[in-house]
Amino acid sequence: MPKLVVDGVEVEVEPGTTLIQACEAAGSEIPRFCYHERLSIAGNCRMCLVEVEKSPKPVASCAMPAGEGMVVHTNSPLVKRAREGVMEFLLINHPLDCPICDQGGECDLQDQSMAYGVDGSRFHENKRAVEEKYMGPLVKTVMTRCIHCTRCIRFTTEVAGISELGAIGRGEDMEITTYLEKALSSELSANVVDLCPVGALTFRPTAFSARPWEYKKTESIDVMDAVGSNIRVDSRGAEVMRILPRTNDDVNEEWISDKTRFVVDGLKTQRLDTPYVRENGKLRAATWDEAFAAIAAKVKAAKPERMAAIAGDLACAESMKALKDLFDKLGSANIDCRQDGAKIGGKGRAAYLFNSTIAGIESADALLIVGSDPRKEAPVLNARILKRWNQGHFRVGLVGEKRDLTYPYDYLGAGASTLGDLVAGKHDFLEVLKGAKNPMIIVGQGALTQKNGAAILAAALKIAELANAVREDWNGFNVLHTAASRVAGLDLGFLPGEGGRDVEAILEGASKGDVDFVYLLGADEIDTARLGSAFVVYQGSHGDMGAHRADVILPGAAYTEKNGTYVNTEGRVQFGRRAIFPMGEAREDWTIIRALSAVLGQTLPYDSLNALRDAMAAALPHFDAVDMIVPAHDLPSVSDADLAALGDDTSPFAVPVKDFYLTNPVARASRVMALCSAEFGAAPAQAAE
Amino acid sequence: MSVRRLSPNQPASFAFTPENLAWAKKEIAKYPAGREASAIISLLWQAQKQEGWVSEPAIRVIGDMLDMPYIRALEIATFYTMFNLAPVGEHYVQLCGTTPCWLRGADELKEVCRKHIGPEGHVSADGKLSWLEVECLGACVNAPMVQIGDDFYEDLDASKLETILTKLRNGEQVEPGPQSARHSSEPLGGLTSLTGTLQPAAGDK
Numbered sequence: 001m002p003k004l005v006v007d008g009v010e011v012e013v014e015p016g017t018t019l020i021q022a023c024e025a026a027g028s029e030i031p032r033f034c035y036h037e038r039l040s041i042a043g044n045c046r047m048c049l050v051e052v053e054k055s056p057k058p059v060a061s062c063a064m065p066a067g068e069g070m071v072v073h074t075n076s077p078l079v080k081r082a083r084e085g086v087m088e089f090l091l092i093n094h095p096l097d098c099p100i101c102d103q104g105g106e107c108d109l110q111d112q113s114m115a116y117g118v119d120g121s122r123f124h125e126n127k128r129a130v131e132e133k134y135m136g137p138l139v140k141t142v143m144t145r146c147i148h149c150t151r152c153i154r155f156t157t158e159v160a161g162i163s164e165l166g167a168i169g170r171g172e173d174m175e176i177t178t179y180l181e182k183a184l185s186s187e188l189s190a191n192v193v194d195l196c197p198v199g200a201l202t203f204r205p206t207a208f209s210a211r212p213w214e215y216k217k218t219e220s221i222d223v224m225d226a227v228g229s230n231i232r233v234d235s236r237g238a239e240v241m242r243i244l245p246r247t248n249d250d251v252n253e254e255w256i257s258d259k260t261r262f263v264v265d266g267l268k269t270q271r272l273d274t275p276y277v278r279e280n281g282k283l284r285a286a287t288w289d290e291a292f293a294a295i296a297a298k299v300k301a302a303k304p305e306r307m308a309a310i311a312g313d314l315a316c317a318e319s320m321k322a323l324k325d326l327f328d329k330l331g332s333a334n335i336d337c338r339q340d341g342a343k344i345g346g347k348g349r350a351a352y353l354f355n356s357t358i359a360g361i362e363s364a365d366a367l368l369i370v371g372s373d374p375r376k377e378a379p380v381l382n383a384r385i386l387k388r389w390n391q392g393h394f395r396v397g398l399v400g401e402k403r404d405l406t407y408p409y410d411y412l413g414a415g416a417s418t419l420g421d422l423v424a425g426k427h428d429f430l431e432v433l434k435g436a437k438n439p440m441i442i443v444g445q446g447a448l449t450q451k452n453g454a455a456i457l458a459a460a461l462k463i464a465e466l467a468n469a470v471r472e473d474w475n476g477f478n479v480l481h482t483a484a485s486r487v488a489g490l491d492l493g494f495l496p497g498e499g500g501r502d503v504e505a506i507l508e509g510a511s512k513g514d515v516d517f518v519y520l521l522g523a524d525e526i527d528t529a530r531l532g533s534a535f536v537v538y539q540g541s542h543g544d545m546g547a548h549r550a551d552v553i554l555p556g557a558a559y560t561e562k563n564g565t566y567v568n569t570e571g572r573v574q575f576g577r578r579a580i581f582p583m584g585e586a587r588e589d590w591t592i593i594r595a596l597s598a599v600l601g602q603t604l605p606y607d608s609l610n611a612l613r614d615a616m617a618a619a620l621p622h623f624d625a626v627d628m629i630v631p632a633h634d635l636p637s638v639s640d641a642d643l644a645a646l647g648d649d650t651s652p653f654a655v656p657v658k659d660f661y662l663t664n665p666v667a668r669a670s671r672v673m674a675l676c677s678a679e680f681g682a683a684p685a686q687a688a689e
Numbered sequence: 690m691s692v693r694r695l696s697p698n699q700p701a702s703f704a705f706t707p708e709n710l711a712w713a714k715k716e717i718a719k720y721p722a723g724r725e726a727s728a729i730i731s732l733l734w735q736a737q738k739q740e741g742w743v744s745e746p747a748i749r750v751i752g753d754m755l756d757m758p759y760i761r762a763l764e765i766a767t768f769y770t771m772f773n774l775a776p777v778g779e780h781y782v783q784l785c786g787t788t789p790c791w792l793r794g795a796d797e798l799k800e801v802c803r804k805h806i807g808p809e810g811h812v813s814a815d816g817k818l819s820w821l822e823v824e825c826l827g828a829c830v831n832a833p834m835v836q837i838g839d840d841f842y843e844d845l846d847a848s849k850l851e852t853i854l855t856k857l858r859n860g861e862q863v864e865p866g867p868q869s870a871r872h873s874s875e876p877l878g879g880l881t882s883l884t885g886t887l888q889p890a891a892g893d894k
Contacts, residue, residue, distance in 0.1 A: 163758035168767040173692045179760040180695075180745070 004070040019061035019072065020048050028074040031083065031112045033090075033197045034149035035062035038253060039158060042150050045090070047112065049082040050074045058082040080116070087116040090147050093128040093172065094198070101145065103199030105212040109147065130175055135165075136183030137675040138190045138258055140204035141176075148174055152192035152201060159255065160186040161386045161406025176200070183679050186406075187379035187660055190262065191255045194245065203242065205262055205672045210234075210241050218579035219246060221566050222260045223314045223559045224664065226481035227358070227378045228568030229256045233560050233579035240264050240560050240579055250359045250629075251572065257379040258676065259660065259667055266670030267558050270543045273584025276553035283553065288585065291552050292599040298535045298551075299330065299600055302517040308334035308506040311494050312522030312540065313483035313664055316564025316576065317623070319539075319556075319589035320485065320494045321616050322604055323521055326593055329602040333497030334506055334515070337489025339525050340656055341504055342445050343453030344479065345490040348634035351457065352490050354569040355475035356440050357629055362388050364476065366436035368429065369409070370419065370460055371400040371653030372444020376660045377482045378569070382406065395436075397429040400446055400653040414652035416452060419459045423466070423643065433467035440476040441469060446653040448479070456653075458642035461635065470635055477635060481569040482656055482663070484559075488567040491620055510534040520546045521589070522556065524665045539592060541582075542665035554596075555586035558666060562588040563609060565616070565623065573626050693767050695745050696775035703746035709735050713754065726757045729765050733772055741781065742773035770823075778812045778819035780857045783836040787825035790833040797847045798833055805854045817858045830874040831867050840865035 003012045006026035013022045018041070020030050033045035043063035050061045053071040058079060061072075073079060091113065098104045130143035148167065153176065156165045162185055164178045178184060184192075193201045215234035222229040222243075230246035243264055245256040275291035276283040286294075299307065309327050311320050320337060327335050338344065344352045356364060361384045374382040382405065388394050389407040396409035399418045412418050412429050421427040433439040443460045450456055461477060463469075469476030481487060489495075496502045501509055507530040509515035515534050520526075522540035528549040538550035541558040561582040567573050582588065587595075590612055597604040606612040617623040622630040661677040662668050705713055713732050720727040729751065736747040743766050752762035766772045773781075784802060786795045802809070802820040812819040820835075828834045831843030835850065842853055844867040856863050871877055 164760055166758075166760035166764045168764055169693055170768045175692070177760075179758070179763055 002066050002068040002070075004066055004068070004072060006072045007074055013066050017066045019050060019052075019059065019064045019066050019070075022066040023050065023061060023072065023074055030061055030074060031116065032062060033108060033112075033147060034151060036151055036154075036195065039151060039154040039195075042154065045147065045149050046086045047083060047090075047116075049079060049086065051076050051078045051082075083116045084118060087113060088118060088122070091117065091121070092123045093144075094147060095127065095144050097145070098199075101142070101199035102140075102202040102207055103145075103196070107199060108197035128172055133175070133177045134181040134183070135178055135201075136189065137672065137679055138204055138262060139184060139193060140202045140207055141200060142202070143175060143200055145198045146176055146200035147198055148176070149197055150176075151195040151197070152176060155192055155195050156184065156186060156189070158390065159383050159386070160188045160191070161383070162186045165192070185680060187257050187259070187375065188255055188383060190258050191245070194254070203262075205265060206242050210236055215241060216579070218560075218577050220560065220579065221574045221576040222256060223484035223566060223576070224257065224259045224263060224667065225378045225380075226484055226486060226569040227252060227380050228484065228566055228570075228572060228574050229260055229380055230574070231256060231260060233577075235560075235579045238580050240267050250357065251568065251570075252380045253384075255380050255383055259663070259673065262672045262676075263666050263670050265672050266542075266666040266668070267560060269671070270665075270669035271558075271583045271586075272541060272543055272547060272553055272555035273586055274555060275585060276547075276550070278551040283550075288595070291554060292596055294552050295537055295596060296599050298517055302535075304331035305334070305499075306509075306515055307332040307517040307519070308501055308509070308515050309336075309519040309521065310339060310503055310506060310523040310526065311335075311337040311485060311489055312339060312520065312524060312546070313485055314559060314666070315485040315489070315521050316559070316562065316566060316589065317485075317488035317492060317616060318564055318609065318612050319521060319593060320489050321492050321612060322590045322593035322597075322606075323519065324492055324494050325604050326597050326600070326602060327519075329597070329604075330600070333500030334509075335494055335500065336496055336503045336506065337485060337494035338503055339483070339523055340445055340449050341453075341502070342448040342486075343450075344448050344457060345495050346493075347636045348632070349491065349571065350475070350477070350632035350635040351461070352479050352481075352487065353571040353632055354442075354478040354480060355470075355632065356438075356478050357570050358384055361385055361440065362391075363474075364388060364436075364438045364440040365394055366432050366438075367394070367396045367440045367442065368412075368422075368433060368463065369396065369398045369400065369405075370441065370443045370456070371447025371450075371655075372442055372480050373401065373403045373405065373446070373655040373657065374442065374444070374480060375403065375405050376655065376657040377444060378480060379660075381480070381569075395429075395432050397432065400444070401655050402652075403655065413650070415649050416450070416456060416459075416646050416653075417648040417650045419447075419456060419463075420643075420646050420648060423459050423462050423646075425466070430463065430466060433463065433469070436467070438474050438476060439464075439467040439469045440478060441467075442478045442480050444480050444653070445482050445656045449656060450649075450653060452645045452647055452649075455643055455645035455647075458638045459646050462638045462643060464635075465638065475631070475633075475635075479569065484566055484568070487569060487571055488565065491567060491571075491622070492616070507531065520550070522546070522665070539589065540665065541586065542669050544665035544668060546665075554592050555582070555584065556589040556592060557582035557586055561586070564589075565613065570629055571622070571632065572629055573623055575626060693770070693774055695763075696742075698776070699745045701746070703736065703740070703744055703750050705736070705750075706739060709739055717755065725755045726761070729755055729757065729762060730769070733762075733766055737772060741777050741779075742775060775810070776812055776819075778806070779817050780837050780854075782806070782818065782820035782854075783823045783826070784820055785824070785826045785828070785832070785834055785836075786822040787829075789825075789829035793832040794846060795833045798835065798845060798850050801847050801850045801854070805851065805858075813858075815858070818854060831871070837865075843867045844869035844871060 009026040011026040032048045034042045048061045049058040051073040218233045229252035230248040247254040277286040464477040511530045511532040524544040524546045538546040539554040564576045661673040667673045752759045806818045834843040
């Protein structure tokens with residue numbers, strides 16, 4: 001391990017560490033533009049120059065490995081002069097348009113020019129001007145500001161897995177562009193804006209709307225998919241202005257998907273801001289008391305077995321806990337949180353978690369994906385798989401729909417019959433899994449929502465067993481969820497009780513007139529036409545499918561407007577925090593259910609969020625382990641009877657995410673998401689590879 | 690250098706001739722599996738030899754042949770100035786304008802080109818000729834000079850270039866090389882050194 005001295009501080013670093021990292025370890029900050037920890041090293045901005053004793057010239061610290069006995073100075077006069085020289089060159093062609101630049105206030109170039117800039121220019125020639133490049137509906141370009149750090153190119157190639165950005169021309173005339181200015185086709189494309197150290201790439205949807213210092217910053221959790229990306233919600237007044245990623249190496253590193261980021265305008269449109277009651281076939285605005293009274297009348301008239309509740313994909317754990325407790329008190333077992341009808345839950349926690357953890361993907365050396373398109377279902381997680389793939393010696397097999405996952409894979413087959421072959425050892429990919437040290441299996445909702453989903457789950461468990469994927473030190477069995485609420489719902493047991501109806505049976509019952517009362521907790525992705533003549537209560541934030549069908553609408557808070565607990569696909573409990581207050585008359589969801597419970601005469605035993613959370617944690621201790629993984633070891637064993645229903649169906653497991661940009665009510669209310677959907681459309685099936 | 694853009698007028702498609710395709714396959718086979726992209730420059734060059742320039746469809750076809758993203762192929766094509774991104778005339782004149790040629794009258798040659806061919810970078814109406822000023826082509830001893838197609842035409846002056854261009858336009862043969870009495874780069878008025886017989890220096894045996 002090389003030992004070196006940085007500014008008089010001795011540090012010992014891992015072999016292969018670069019000087020810039022060693023300097024950081026020693027507490028000396030190095031300015032940089034092109035260097036980024038998560039991208040390959042380019043070494044082209046030269047801003048990170050340091051002085052190394054016995055070296056004839058200043059050294060670019062990002063590209064120089066730390067060596068034994070180096071003596072490094074990061075703030076000597078030589079270093080300052082060298083960096084000032086670099087800065088002067090960078091500023092030669094950089095426009096001085098900071099006052100009209102969206103990056104102003106959070107611009108690396110602006111910040112670093114405070115330390116290394118000179119007050120005047122010695123450049124009297126014409127400055128370069130570059131035509132703007134179209135990169136799609138999300139990324140706005142002002143290419144004259146580009147300093148050619150190439151971070152965006154490296155990101156799209158290495159992390160997003162699409163080789164679409166490049167640098168054409170050379171020297172002063174180098175320009176960053178996509179091929180013939182096509183839109184960036186990645187679900188992670190807007191991360192290039194975060195990476196851009198200057199204002200060349202900015203957010204198109206929020207252009208010219210606010211300055212960074214005006215924001216109130218709230219650390220929260222994303223609910224667009226089940227990854228639970230850590231986000232920072234920037235709000236101004238009563239408006240969420242933008243969403244940025246927060247670094248969490250265990251979950252999303254520092255990336256978020258475009259949907260996570262640009263769904264914000266959906267938070268302002270189609271909102272339910274007051275209760276509604278349907279009278280003579282028409283919804284009319286009402287007071288909370290009127291709405292509750294209408295519900296109470298129906299609930300009192302309905303028998304418990306003729307009532308049902310469905311929790312949607314964005315529900316927080318607190319609201320599901322409250323609704324489950326309410327229905328328990330009412331004596332109804334007809335509750336379900338699996339809108340899509342996935343055959344999962346009730347068989348042990350490990351059977352529905354992403355047990356390897358997202359960071360654990362990097363330790364895997366073979367992967368079988370069953371009925372999932374991680375690129376569309378969890379783009380950030382897919383980036384982690386690509387990261388692992390880029391490190392080499394990693395085989396990926398896919399059973400399901402053929403899609404472009406950004407990394408090559410062995411296409412094993414379409415559906416259940418292939419899975420049967422794998423279990424029977426008739427497919428050689430089983431040998432790949434067996435030969436791997438840490439084999440991984442990801443089962444997606446595309447497989448679990450099949451009619452024989454339970455058998456498919458059993459088959460996947462069997463494959464994990466055959467491949468020795470579940471051991472003391474490694475659990476390679478994973479379920480990839482698509483709904484942010486799902487794991488919390490399964491944890492809380494928001495599932496049909498004894499003799500209870502699941503979603504399919506609720507809809508079936510409602511259409512036949514066997515179910516009179518249905519409570520939709522933000523459930524919009526069901527076939528509302530099948531609700532028949534049932535009395536429907538919709539509690540949620542957006543006027544989507546559920547609200548259109550509802551007889552009473554209770555306006556709830558969107559995820560940025562409430563303190564909520566979410567459990568991601570790994571089983572990681574995370575807190576979303578309130579950035580702004582709910583709109584109009586809307587209230588935090590658990591309080592609505594708590595208030596309703598009192599009207600129904602079934603008062604729930606918690607009066608504060610903390611009391612509710614305590615109640616959750618009392619039943620489920622892992623709800624106290626915030627931001628942590630509590631490993632689950634209760635994988636069910638598989639018998640041959642479980643596998644019997646697998647069948648030899650060769651039709652492909654349909655990927656549940658039909659259109660990545662329009663998966664939930666917030667996204668469907670967003671103009672930006674609609675633009676993206678129009679630009680990229682539903683995911684096309686990949687041509688044969 | 691200036692910003693290089695793809696021509697706005699692009700053909701609908703591009704295909705290598707059978708001979709060139711066979712040649713390209715041989716070229717690709719020179720590189721190990723997975724490194725086929727290394728053949729990009731030779732293939733682009735062959736496409737330019739075939740068509741006179743590198744069109745956008747050609748970039749795509751070659752990108753597909755080498756299994757590389759189009760933007761990577763475009764990066765190469767725009768980086769190297771020897772790839773013409775717009776059509777050129779049947780006879781493509783590259784006129785050296787760097788210091789030695791300029792001192793020896795390259796400006797007059799440019800005037801001739803403007804008069805006979807048209808503005809720089811444009812193909813003449815009959816499609817026969819186009820011209821471009823380039824940096825030093827390494828024939829300073831025979832300045833001023835131009836390169837037409839693959840051949841150098843050296844020791845030029847305005848009238849000589851005019852004659853060459855007219856002949857090329859009419860489809861006549863022109864002898865490449867110095868357009869003076871010289872064969873190569875020897876002094877024009879006869880040898881100026883090493884004229885005598887070699888005498889052993891005093892002291893040598």
